Amino acid sequence: MIGNTFGHLFRVTTWGESHGKAVGCVVDGCPAGLELSEEDIQKELDRRKPGGRLSSPRKEKDRVIILSGVFEGKTLGTPICMMVENVDVNSKPYEEIKDLFRPGHADFTYWAKFGVRDWRGGGRASARETVGRVMAGAIAKKILSEFGVRVFGYTKEIAGISCDVSGMSSDEIIERAERNPVRCPDEEKAKLMEEAILKAKTEGDSVGGVAEIVVENPPSGLGEPVFLKLDAYLAFALMSVPAVKGVEIGAGFKVAKMRGSENNDPIVIKDGKIRFASNNAGGILGGISNGEDIVVRVAIKPTPSISKPQRTVNYRRMEEETIVVRGRHDPCIVPRAIPVLESMVALVIVDCMMMQGLIPRSIRSC
Amino acid sequence: MIGNTFGHLFRVTTWGESHGKAVGCVVDGCPAGLELSEEDIQKELDRRKPGGRLSSPRKEKDRVIILSGVFEGKTLGTPICMMVENVDVNSKPYEEIKDLFRPGHADFTYWAKFGVRDWRGGGRASARETVGRVMAGAIAKKILSEFGVRVFGYTKEIAGISCDVSGMSSDEIIERAERNPVRCPDEEKAKLMEEAILKAKTEGDSVGGVAEIVVENPPSGLGEPVFLKLDAYLAFALMSVPAVKGVEIGAGFKVAKMRGSENNDPIVIKDGKIRFASNNAGGILGGISNGEDIVVRVAIKPTPSISKPQRTVNYRRMEEETIVVRGRHDPCIVPRAIPVLESMVALVIVDCMMMQGLIPRSIRSC
């Protein structure tokens, strides 16, 4: 859990710069015997792709190649290295501003930390890095599906326009969210969000939003207190995704205004099992899953790359300058962030299930 | 970073149940040569103590004993084990409800995970566990002070009453916050908060709130992307504190409603250094500190232990029952949580400074 490696028993190491040769990941600790094809990975990668009027025109073909760990269509229990070559890369627009730090970006901080500058498209700090997360997440989701657990996400809010999914089934939420380019299950709100995004784009600006991720049907008992609590682990995973500035579980920040008698979820017996009558806890108590759906939300900042002129510094001349960021940028990254956020949640759940002893070393024993 | 151990180079392992013999921690990786006395630890422990009308009447004497790692008043570089014996413990009120799961507590989830029940005061899931965090945090703060870095916190909101500290210096915030039992730097708001807490208490209920923690004067370059980003690490650390349900950095959830042009902090030159004209980023860009103050906020839920009757389940009889939680409980834990939250932040900063190579193995070289 340091640098570019994530996880304890199910471990993912990602690598690759935005404009380097390739981006990829190594998944270590995957159970053996799991059926796995490049199609399983591609499917999720395609969900992360830009598309339509709302997002970056960069045509990321993003064809996954599995380099190791799979034999005769099944995982071997050995590390799975996957790679996507970087094609359609154009470093030109970045070259002009290579001595300037883009506001809202990691240009300055990478330079402060490492003393070097990879000015090509943000380098490792680019959201392109998340390709590795999504590939690993695809495997995690496949494992979860063997145990009847599903992770899904949708856009809760963009540019101040928020939607309400109460009353919708999970299937409905998923099906509706995937139908429109903003990934919002409420069609009407989706339209308003689209408009707000296009308006910002026209003005050379960008907008932020909120995404919600749900783990449906998780086992109870997940999480390793007192530090690796399930909610802490999820917060870690989600806050590590580019542009995320806040994470909340269940009722989240609303608890600040609630009374204990409102917030406590009554404990009841349902179908002979101990369950909860409400889910303010978001499925987690004392850092351990309680068997209810796990519900998390993240705040995503507006894309920092905007074409409006901004104040910045030329670090070679040590002078203040005005920067205009060209290139291809999404005016709102919430929709494309969703498969990434789902992936991080799936990684956490698989890792916690392994730590709790719920996933065997060979998946065929399931 | 699993179970009861926190940190990579500066590592803390905490131990102890609420009503067991003692609670404590082992701090491993502390630089040698640091002057350290029991008084340094006690000072912070005392800030965590209950006190006054607003909190639990349990008289936690909480005298720290340093068992190892310090010789002739200085740290040896070896593990520092510290302990506080549990005195004034009364398990009686818990015995009556030992077959019931308290709503909002971890009783059910610990049982689901481990198959056993420590009914005495919440056992390991009790907030008493945080004694170990505060002891370790006291050492972390002492190290930070050698480098001119300070971590402090205060109550931002309780029961819907929020305060604004803009215009106050750090010294003022700290000094004013420590002056009243709710740790709010705004005296007037502090009074209202107190009233709200007492009202809830009278009604057998409890209230939640928001705390803000600030790292003053941090170095830039802290954080280990792409997973162990500084914000991700802080979110992990803070979400692991009992009762925290949300974490945000800088502008936090507000970014969802902001435009890129508003949210991006302009980069400027101040005193010959690259700095930021605003701090929506909360001191962190791309997961790495940018040299501005680091600002985080957490949402703290209302104390789950309330005396109002609640629905729950008797797990031995597998029957629904009504529970009334007696015993000594704070109707609002925000004020007492602050030293704990500060401690977690301090642990993260020290660990990241070590990973960045900014703290030597022997502190005397500073």
Added chain:
Amino acid sequence: MIGNTFGHLFRVTTWGESHGKAVGCVVDGCPAGLELSEEDIQKELDRRKPGGRLSSPRKEKDRVIILSGVFEGKTLGTPICMMVENVDVNSKPYEEIKDLFRPGHADFTYWAKFGVRDWRGGGRASARETVGRVMAGAIAKKILSEFGVRVFGYTKEIAGISCDVSGMSSDEIIERAERNPVRCPDEEKAKLMEEAILKAKTEGDSVGGVAEIVVENPPSGLGEPVFLKLDAYLAFALMSVPAVKGVEIGAGFKVAKMRGSENNDPIVIKDGKIRFASNNAGGILGGISNGEDIVVRVAIKPTPSISKPQRTVNYRRMEEETIVVRGRHDPCIVPRAIPVLESMVALVIVDCMMMQGLIPRSIRSC
């Protein structure tokens, strides 16, 4: 696996200096529901105690106190902190030589690393540190016994006198080894070893030896290649024990002189199971246990503390001097090292069984 913490899922953190207040350990990740008493720990601690003419006259009472993690006679799944207070400590003999580095000891290297000196009995580098290992090992052994796995050790060689146990059953080896002060199952050789030790002692000198540790009836499938191989993990664990200078598995260094056709263990069917006709592999192939007994041997150096005059340096004056090390020292540490080595092996096996998913979170399910 850094500093004073050992293990991945079954984790041990030890603490304490030789002449500090206490030595102890925290065991984290122990399954819940395991019956555990102080007597279980004390039994193993007593095997580590000095005794008889052959070892140090320091009377280490070494009474264990369990401070956390056990309730109603069973483990809770929470961290188990155990402590032994340091009594009968006499720092006097060390005070005279506190500016000198003892040859063969870690005095110089701790000073080089940390810039400080704990001259009291070796401080953290003292073999007294192993008290924590033995306490943790006692728990590991108890867990293993639930699964029919046994770890035992004996003295293979002292001062060039070696014994042969071929033909003896495990029960015989154990029973005979525990009967004499050198822990050698061959009574005649044991006598010769005793004599050699006493002779060295009389001459103000010390002797070394070899210990063998066996894991009886281990499951196959343990070990996590390609780095955390079972043999690599054992080598790590054993080489971390004070005074160990070599580790070998199965045929060990003898393989250098063997042909492949001699060394390869034929694979056969025994009782309907795949087994091996010989055990040159020492129970490990490709870093994974093969189901045969795991056999390791370590070389233990002669006690560095000898009363013969030796050349050394006074670091304050930066002058060469002659040192005579007084105090109470075992002229041969092989016999007392055995429970420590067994403990380290037991920790490794439990940790690997957990990683392989063979030990549930709650031991009652066994």
Added chain:
Amino acid sequence: MIGNTFGHLFRVTTWGESHGKAVGCVVDGCPAGLELSEEDIQKELDRRKPGGRLSSPRKEKDRVIILSGVFEGKTLGTPICMMVENVDVNSKPYEEIKDLFRPGHADFTYWAKFGVRDWRGGGRASARETVGRVMAGAIAKKILSEFGVRVFGYTKEIAGISCDVSGMSSDEIIERAERNPVRCPDEEKAKLMEEAILKAKTEGDSVGGVAEIVVENPPSGLGEPVFLKLDAYLAFALMSVPAVKGVEIGAGFKVAKMRGSENNDPIVIKDGKIRFASNNAGGILGGISNGEDIVVRVAIKPTPSISKPQRTVNYRRMEEETIVVRGRHDPCIVPRAIPVLESMVALVIVDCMMMQGLIPRSIRSC
């Protein structure tokens, strides 16, 4: 330090099966600003290549491709992914024996652990896996060279024929060892070793040996007691290399027969510095480097793949059978193991230097 990842601050993850698409590694935590080219890596890879009459005729072209982490000829501080495609692969000879477990190999244990069988050339358990180690080691060596530290190795013994390098300088040892196919610095002994290897080969058999690895001019203070001692870490690293069955430091197993007065290295002042008059300790005391050269030796077993008929089991039919292993195999792997062993030692030293704070995040500051 689990599965396929090695290291704490300088971390290496290797991946790839013998007959899969490629083998490779990801190096994370490498300092930024280090000049690094594919040639730097290739140079070490070439030393690992088979060559001459003594080794496998498989023509491993092994051309490294750096996929990430390097920009404008310098490291970025981001993960460095490197890959070698598997060409000249012939799985035929393995197909005939795919239902048989090869004695001395990991076939059985991988199957026991993962429930699957990669019969193509040993899969992940093949020594081909070490390509990743050597690529990572090449970077580690390059870093060490910036600090005046050198790691080298040579063949100490093969088939019972051993050589003595006392009196030779490091330069001589290296230069002479690299001159002959057995990597033995004593020309005469090298000839005898060659003959013994060829004799074994003719007889369808194989031989083992001993390799010695030296760290020249290491800093003192390396190693993190009490568990991550430098010697323990080296033992871990070296025992994880395929075919290694024993590891010893300094005088190693000889200490068993030594007196304390012989084994203790006298401490002296040389050139105004505290040094040691002899080096039985192999440069390590109490698990921390003492500034003298670090000397380790490993026992390497005879290649398990031999063409002599052997007893084994057909696991599908569950019947005993006779196996004859065809294919291309080195009759002695000691010479080719040396760059692998050097790599593992270099990884350990770099990691320990980082933990001790001796390597900056940006190498240009050196």
